[in-house]
Amino acid sequence: MAIVLELLSGKHQTIKYFKFDKSEISIGRDHHCDLRLDDPYVCSEHLRISQEADNTVLKFQDCHSVNGTEVNGQLAQIGQLYGGDVLKLGRTRLRVINSSQAVAATLPLSRLEENLSWLSSSALAIGLTIGYLVLSLVSSFISSADEYRLATMVPTEMGQMALLSAWPLLFAVMGKVFNKESHLVSQFNILWLALFFLYGLYLLQKILSFNLNGAQGLMWIEFAVFSAVLSAFIWLSLFIAFHQTNKRRNILTCSLSLLLLLPILSVALLDSDEFSPRPEYDATLLPPVYQILPVKDLSAMLDDSAELFVEVQQQLAEEQSAHD
Amino acid sequence: MLFFLALFSVFCQGQQTAQNLFSHYQGALYQIRLIELGSGNKSSIGSGFQIDKAGTLVTNYHVVSDYVYFPEKYRMEYLGADGSSGELQLANFDVINDLAIVNKVAPQPDADFFALGESLPEQGSEIYSLGNPHDLGMIVVPGTFNGLKKNSFYQRIHFTGSINPGMSGGPVVNTQGQVVGVNVATAGNQIGFLIPLNKLQTLLASEDKKPLPKEEYKATIRLQLLDNQQKLIARLSEDVWQSSVLGQARVPAGIGQFLSCWGDSNSANQEALFLSVENRCRLDEQIFLHNGLRTGGLEIEFEWLSSDYFGQHRFYSFYGQSIAGAGAGNVASKTDVTNYQCQQKSIINQHGVTMKTTFCLRAYKEFADLYDVLFIGATLDHRTQGLISHFTLAGVSKDSALKFTQQFMGAISWQ
Numbered sequence: 083m084a085i086v087l088e089l090l091s092g093k094h095q096t097i098k099y100f101k102f103d104k105s106e107i108s109i110g111r112d113h114h115c116d117l118r119l120d121d122p123y124v125c126s127e128h129l130r131i132s133q134e135a136d137n138t139v140l141k142f143q144d145c146h147s148v149n150g151t152e153v154n155g156q157l158a159q160i161g162q163l164y165g166g167d168v169l170k171l172g173r174t175r176l177r178v179i180n181s182s183q184a185v186a187a188t189l190p191l192s193r194l195e196e197n198l199s200w201l202s203s204s205a206l207a208i209g210l211t212i213g214y215l216v217l218s219l220v221s222s223f224i225s226s227a228d229e230y231r232l233a234t235m236v237p238t239e240m241g242q243m244a245l246l247s248a249w250p251l252l253f254a255v256m257g258k259v260f261n262k263e264s265h266l267v268s269q270f271n272i273l274w275l276a277l278f279f280l281y282g283l284y285l286l287q288k289i290l291s292f293n294l295n296g297a298q299g300l301m302w303i304e305f306a307v308f309s310a311v312l313s314a315f316i317w318l319s320l321f322i323a324f325h326q327t328n329k330r331r332n333i334l335t336c337s338l339s340l341l342l343l344l345p346i347l348s349v350a351l352l353d354s355d356e357f358s359p360r361p362e363y364d365a366t367l368l369p370p371v372y373q374i375l376p377v378k379d380l381s382a383m384l385d386d387s388a389e390l391f392v393e394v395q396q397q398l399a400e401e402q403s404a405h406d
Numbered sequence: 407m408l409f410f411l412a413l414f415s416v417f418c419q420g421q422q423t424a425q426n427l428f429s430h431y432q433g434a435l436y437q438i439r440l441i442e443l444g445s446g447n448k449s450s451i452g453s454g455f456q457i458d459k460a461g462t463l464v465t466n467y468h469v470v471s472d473y474v475y476f477p478e479k480y481r482m483e484y485l486g487a488d489g490s491s492g493e494l495q496l497a498n499f500d501v502i503n504d505l506a507i508v509n510k511v512a513p514q515p516d517a518d519f520f521a522l523g524e525s526l527p528e529q530g531s532e533i534y535s536l537g538n539p540h541d542l543g544m545i546v547v548p549g550t551f552n553g554l555k556k557n558s559f560y561q562r563i564h565f566t567g568s569i570n571p572g573m574s575g576g577p578v579v580n581t582q583g584q585v586v587g588v589n590v591a592t593a594g595n596q597i598g599f600l601i602p603l604n605k606l607q608t609l610l611a612s613e614d615k616k617p618l619p620k621e622e623y624k625a626t627i628r629l630q631l632l633d634n635q636q637k638l639i640a641r642l643s644e645d646v647w648q649s650s651v652l653g654q655a656r657v658p659a660g661i662g663q664f665l666s667c668w669g670d671s672n673s674a675n676q677e678a679l680f681l682s683v684e685n686r687c688r689l690d691e692q693i694f695l696h697n698g699l700r701t702g703g704l705e706i707e708f709e710w711l712s713s714d715y716f717g718q719h720r721f722y723s724f725y726g727q728s729i730a731g732a733g734a735g736n737v738a739s740k741t742d743v744t745n746y747q748c749q750q751k752s753i754i755n756q757h758g759v760t761m762k763t764t765f766c767l768r769a770y771k772e773f774a775d776l777y778d779v780l781f782i783g784a785t786l787d788h789r790t791q792g793l794i795s796h797f798t799l800a801g802v803s804k805d806s807a808l809k810f811t812q813q814f815m816g817a818i819s820w821q
Contacts, residue, residue, distance in 0.1 A: 227723075358746075359733050359738065360731065360734070361766035362746070365730035367786070369789060370786050373760075373786060377753055377760055378753050383763060387749060387807075387811065389749075
C-alpha cells in the first residue's frame with residue numbers, strides 16, 4: 083500500500099500526482115520533507131501522514147504549523163483521512179486518494195474519432211468559411227429587389243458569420259478548459275458543414291412546397307428534419323470537444339436540442355388559434371423550370387375550391403359546437 | 407340691375423324656404439338615441455323623421471345597428487325639438503340601403519310629419535338636408551341635387567352640401583318640404599350622399615305593418631345580404647367583360663360600370679430595377695352591419711411585373727415577396743368571421759395561362775352560407791415577367807364565389 087496525493091489547482095483540477103511507497107511521509111517547505119511544497123504560507127515541517135500496515139486508513143498530524151491544516155474546510159490538529167478528502171496547507175490544496183479504489187472504466191476508443199480526423203484540416207476550414215460567405219452573399223443577392231451593393235453586403239454577412247462563430251468558439255474554449263485541447267478548426271468545420279446542409283434542405287423545401295402547394299404535413303416533416311440536423315450537429319460538437327460516455331453525450335444532446343427547439347415549437351402551436359384578418363398561405367414562387375408536378379386545369383381547381391367551402395363550414399360547426 | 411334683383415330675390419327665397427322649412431317641420435324631426443341599459447347612458451345618436459300620423463319614423467340602419475345586433479342590451483328613444491321624448495320600437499330595416507323604420511310606442515296624434523315626394527327633383531334643384539349634427543340641435547343645410555351618383559351599385563343621390571355625422575338618418579326635402587332622400591354619408595368637402603326616395607318607398611311598401619320580432623333580426627339581415635350578393639354577382643357576370651392590355655397580358659377591364667378604377671406604375675422611378683404597372687378597381691361602397699363589420703365589397707387588382715435586370719431566380723424571389731401578405735378587403739372581427747383557410751394550386755386556364763393560385767375563404771359566424779373570398783394568382787409563364795391577379799369578395803355565397811372565380815380566371819390571357 084502506498085500514500086497517494088494529488089496537488090490541486092484553485093478550481094480543484096489535478097495539477098500533479100504523487101505516490102509514496104512509505105508508511106509515513108512528511109509534508110512541508112523543508113528540503114528534507116518527502117513532499118516539498120513551495121508555498122510561503124506552509125511551515126518547514128507542516129504535516130505528517132502515516133498509514134497503518136494492516137488497513138487503508140490514513141492518519142495525519144499537524145506539526146504545530148503557523149497557519150494550521152484544514153481538512154475539507156475544517157481546521158484540525160490530528161485525525162483520520164479518507165479517499166477524496168481535501169487538505170489545505172497554507173494556500174496549497176492536496177487531495178487524498180484511496181489507492182485501493184478502482185479507477186473509472188476505460189472509455190472505448192471511438193472509430194468515429196479516427197474517421198473524423200479530416201475535420202481538423204485548416205485548408206478545409208478556410209475553404210468552407212469562404213464558401214459559406216459566398217453562399218450567403220449569393221442568397222442575399224437573390225432575395226434583394228433593390229440595387230445590390232457588394233461593399234455593404236460583405237460586412238453584413240461577415241458580421242452574421244461572426245455571430246455564428248460564437249458556437250464553435252464556446253465549444254473550443256470548453257474543450258481547452260476541460261480536455262486541454264480546443265479542436266477549434268474541427269468545431270468551425272462542422273458548423274459550416276451543418277449550415278451548408280441546412281441551406282440545401284431549405285432549397286429542397288422550397289421546391290417541394292412550390293410543387294405540393296404548402297401541403298399541411300410538409301411543415302412537420304420540415305421540422306423533424308431540422309431537429310435531426312440540429313441534434314446531430316450538437317452531438318458532433320460535444321463529441322469533438324469532450325471525452326465523455328455516449329450516454330452522457332446523448333443526454334446532453336437531447337436536452338440542448340429541446341432547449342433550442344421548444345421555443346420554435348411552442349410559437350408554431352400557440353398562434354394557430356389567434357384571429358387574423360390575413361390568410362396564411364405559402365407565397366413561394368419559383369421559375370417555371372421548378373414546376374415538376376403537372377399543372378391542373380381550371381375546373382379541377384374550382385372543384386377543389388368547392389370542397390374548401392365544405393371544410394370551412396365544417397370547421398365553423400365544430401367551433402360553434404365546442405362553444406355551446 | 408334687373409338680373410341682380412332677380413338673383414337677390416332667389417337668394418332671399420332660398421333663405422325663406424330654409425327658415426320656413428325649419429319652423430314648419432321641426433316638429434317632425436327627431437333625435438334618435440340608443441340607451442345602453444347597463445349604464446343608462448346614451449351610446450349613440452342620429453337623426454330621424456316622422457312620415458305619418460301613426461308615429462312611423464325613418465332613420466339610418468347604422469344609427470340603430472347596435473340595437474339590431476344586441477336588442478337585449480339597448481333601448482331606443484326619440485327626442486323632439488319641443489323636448490318631447492318617448493320610446494321607439496324597431497319595425498323594419500334594410501341593411502343594403504342603410505334604412506330603418508321605427509315606431510313610436512306611444513304616438514302623439516297631433517305630431518307633425520313629412521310627406522314623401524312623388525319623384526326625384528330635377529338636376530340642379532335646391533334641396534335641404536335636415537338633421538342634428540354633433541348633438542347641437544336641429545339644423546337645415548341647403549344644397550343642390552346633383553342626380554344619382556354615377557357608377558355605383560349601391561344607388562346614392564349626389565348632394566352638394568355638408569352632411570355632418572350626427573345628421574345621419576335625417577330627411578332631405580325639396581322646396582315643397584317633401585322627402586326626396588335620407589342622409590347617409592359624407593365624402594368630404596361639400597359632397598354628401600343620400601339614400602334615394604325609391605329605396606325608402608320599397609322598404610315602406612314591403613312592410614306589413616307588423617314590427618319584426620327580435621329573433622328575426624339576424625335572419626332578415628342574412629336574407630338581405632344573400633339577395634344583394636346574388637344581384638351583384640349576376641350583374642357582374644351578365645356584363646360583357648372587356649379586356650385591356652397590361653404588360654404582355656390581357657386582363658378584364660371595365661367589369662360592371664359601377665366599379666371605380668385607377669392605375670399606377672413605377673415607370674417614373676429611375677432607381678427601380680423592375681417595372682410595376684397596376685390596375686385596381688373596387689366598389690366604392692360597402693354595407694355597414696355594425697361597428698366592426700362591413701361587407702358587400704369587391705376589389706379587383708392586377709399588377710404586371712417585369713425586370714430587365716433580374717435573373718430568373720432573383721425575379722421569382724421578388725415576385726413571391728409581391729404576393730405575400732394579402733389581407734381582407736373588409737373590416738371584420740373574431741366574433742363575425744372565422745379565420746381564413748386557403749387552398750393553393752398550380753393551374754392552366756383555357757387560354758394557356760399557367761398560374762399559381764391561392765384561394766382563401768372565411769365564413770360568417772352569424773350568417774350561414776355567406777363567405778369572404780380572397781384570391782391571388784401569379785402567372786408562371788415567363789422567366790422575368792409575371793402577372794399578379796387578385797380579388798376580394800365580401801359576403802358572397804358559395805355559388806357566387808365560384809361563378810365569379812371561374813369568370814375572373816377565364817378572362818386572363820396573353821397577348
